[in-house]
Amino acid sequence: MSGEEKKAREGLVRWGKSLFDRGLTPGSSGNLSVRLDDGYLFTPTNSCLGFLDADRLSKLDGEGRLVAGDPPTKELPLHFAFYQARPLARAVVHLHSTHATALSCLADTDPDDAIPPITPYVVMRVGKVPIVPYTRPGSADVAPLIRDKAPDHPAILLGNHGPVVAGASLEAAVFAMEELEETARLVLLTRGMKVRHLASQEIADLEATFKLRG
Incomplete structure (x- = not known):
C-alpha cells in the first residue's frame, strides 16, 4: 500500500468520525470518497461514518471496479460525476x-442559488450552490x-436529499461542507427577516483577493 493510500484511509476514518x-x-x-493516483477509496455501503x-x-480501480475491501456505497454515480466534471x-x-x-x-429555495451570500466565508469556501432535481x-x-x-459549482444540493461537495483534498471538501451546513442554518434562522446579502462588488473583491475562480 502506498503512503498516499494509507494517508487517505486514515483521513476517511478521522473525518468520518468527526462528521x-x-x-x-x-x-x-x-x-465519502478520495481519488488516488491508482484509483479511488469509498466508504462502504450501509456503513456509519462514525465507525469506519x-x-x-x-478500493476501486480507475475504471470503477472493486479491487479490495467491502462493497462501496450505492452513490458511486454521484461521486464519479463530480470527478469527471x-x-x-x-x-x-x-x-x-x-x-x-x-x-x-423547500419548494421556494432558489434552484440556482440555494445558499445566499450572507457571509464572506460561504463565498470563499463554497460559492454559489445550485439544486438538481430529485433522483432516487x-x-x-x-x-x-x-x-x-x-464544472462551475463545487457544491450542489440534491433535491429532497442533501448536499454534496467536491474539494482539492478531503480536508478542503469537509471544511466547505461544514461552511455550507452552517450557512444553511443561518439562512433558515433568518428566514422572514430583512437580511443583508453581500453586494456583487463585495463578492467580486473576495473572488479576486482569494483567487476563488482558479
Missing part, C-alpha cells in the same frame, strides 16, 4: 446534514445532472 460525532450525518447516511474501519474501505477534485463528501437538507426540500438515491440518473452543474 458523525458532530451530528452532521445520522445513522448510516452519507458517504480503514482496512475495510472500498472536476478533474482537479481529489475528494467528494455527501452528507444528510439537517439544515442543508432542509433547504433542498444511487440512481445513475443523477450523473448527467451533476456533470451539467459541477
Whole structure:
C-alpha cells in the first residue's frame, strides 16, 4: 500500500468520525470518497461514518471496479460525476446534514442559488450552490445532472436529499461542507427577516483577493 493510500484511509476514518460525532450525518447516511493516483477509496455501503474501519474501505480501480475491501456505497454515480466534471477534485463528501437538507426540500429555495451570500466565508469556501432535481438515491440518473452543474459549482444540493461537495483534498471538501451546513442554518434562522446579502462588488473583491475562480 502506498503512503498516499494509507494517508487517505486514515483521513476517511478521522473525518468520518468527526462528521458523525458532530451530528452532521445520522445513522448510516452519507458517504465519502478520495481519488488516488491508482484509483479511488469509498466508504462502504450501509456503513456509519462514525465507525469506519480503514482496512475495510472500498478500493476501486480507475475504471470503477472493486479491487479490495467491502462493497462501496450505492452513490458511486454521484461521486464519479463530480470527478469527471472536476478533474482537479481529489475528494467528494455527501452528507444528510439537517439544515442543508432542509433547504433542498423547500419548494421556494432558489434552484440556482440555494445558499445566499450572507457571509464572506460561504463565498470563499463554497460559492454559489445550485439544486438538481430529485433522483432516487444511487440512481445513475443523477450523473448527467451533476456533470451539467459541477464544472462551475463545487457544491450542489440534491433535491429532497442533501448536499454534496467536491474539494482539492478531503480536508478542503469537509471544511466547505461544514461552511455550507452552517450557512444553511443561518439562512433558515433568518428566514422572514430583512437580511443583508453581500453586494456583487463585495463578492467580486473576495473572488479576486482569494483567487476563488482558479
